[in-house]
Amino acid sequence: MNQASGDAGRIVTGEQYVEQITALESDRRARAAFQDLVSRIVSPGAMLFDFGSGTGIDARFYAQRGFAVTAYDVDPQMRDYFAAHCRDLIDADRVILEGGNYREFLARKNAGGLSADLVTSNFAPLNLIDDLPELFAKFHAITGPHGRVLASVLSPYFIGDLRYRWWWGNLPRLWRDGRYSVQGAQAPIIRRRLANFAEQSRPYFTLERVFRVSRCRFMFLLFEKRLA
Numbered sequence: 519m520n521q522a523s524g525d526a527g528r529i530v531t532g533e534q535y536v537e538q539i540t541a542l543e544s545d546r547r548a549r550a551a552f553q554d555l556v557s558r559i560v561s562p563g564a565m566l567f568d569f570g571s572g573t574g575i576d577a578r579f580y581a582q583r584g585f586a587v588t589a590y591d592v593d594p595q596m597r598d599y600f601a602a603h604c605r606d607l608i609d610a611d612r613v614i615l616e617g618g619n620y621r622e623f624l625a626r627k628n629a630g631g632l633s634a635d636l637v638t639s640n641f642a643p644l645n646l647i648d649d650l651p652e653l654f655a656k657f658h659a660i661t662g663p664h665g666r667v668l669a670s671v672l673s674p675y676f677i678g679d680l681r682y683r684w685w686w687g688n689l690p691r692l693w694r695d696g697r698y699s700v701q702g703a704q705a706p707i708i709r710r711r712l713a714n715f716a717e718q719s720r721p722y723f724t725l726e727r728v729f730r731v732s733r734c735r736f737m738f739l740l741f742e743k744r745l746a
C-alpha cells in the first residue's frame with residue numbers, strides 16, 4: 519500500500535512491513551477487531567484459509583487459538599518472513615504455507631481436499647485484485663458447503679481520505695463504475711463500492727454483512743457461500 523491508502527513508503531521486506539503495519543494505533547485496533555471477529559464467527563477447531571497472509575501475524579494468532587490454518591501470499595519476501603515467524607507451527611503441521619505465483623495458486627488443484635470453514639483476508643489484499651470473480655471461484659472451490667469469506671477492505675468513504683485530491687478526482691468514477699484504482703507500491707489499489715463487491719462475488723458468494731470500525735480506513739465484509 520502507498521500514499522493513496524495512507525501508508526508511507528514502499529513495502530520492501532517482511533521486516534519493514536511488520537514495522538509499518540504495527541506502528542499506528544488505528545491499524546493495531548483494526549487488526550484486533552478483525553481477529554476478534556474471526557474468533558467469534560467460527561467454531562473452535564475450525565479450518566481457516568488466510569489469503570494474502572503477509573508475514574503470518576494473523577496465521578500465528580489463529581493457530582495459537584486452536585484453528586487449523588492454510589495460508590497463501592503472492593510475495594516471496596512475505597512468505598520467507600512468514601515461514602520463519604511461524605516455523606514452530608509449520609513444523610507441528612498446525613500451519614500450512616502455500617507458495618507459487620498467483621496464476622499457479624488459482625490453477626492449483628485442491629489435492630488435499632481443503633474444505634475451509636472461513637477464508638480470511640486482512641488488511642486489504644482484495645483491494646489488490648482486479649478480477650475478483652476468478653478469486654471468489656477459487657474461494658468457492660476451497661471452502662466447505664457452509665464456507666464463508668471475511669475480508670478487511672479499504673472503505674471508499676473513509677473520512678480521513680477526503681483531504682486528498684485523488685479521492686475527489688476519483689469520486690465520479692466511483693459513482694459511475696462502482697470502482698477506481700490508484701497506483702500502489704505492489705499493484706494498483708482498487709477501491710470498490712459495496713454493490714461492486716456484492717456483484718463481483720456472485721455467483722459464488724453472497725455479501726451478507728458489513729462491519730464498520732470507528733475512525734478506521736477498513737471495513738470488514740462477510741460473504742456466505744452460495745450453494746450450486
Ligand SMILES: C[S@@+](CC[C@H](N)C(=O)[O-])C[C@H]1O[C@@H](n2cnc3c(N)ncnc32)[C@H](O)[C@@H]1O
Pocket residue numbers: 519539569570571572573575576590591592593596620639640641642643646647704705
Ligand atoms: C497489506 S498486506 C496484508 C498482509 C496480511 N494479511 C496482514 O494482515 O498483515 C497485503 C498482502 O496481500 C498480498 N497480495 C497482493 N496481491 C496478492 C495476490 N494476488 N495473491 C495473494 N496475495 C496477494 C501482498 O503480498 C501482501 O502481503
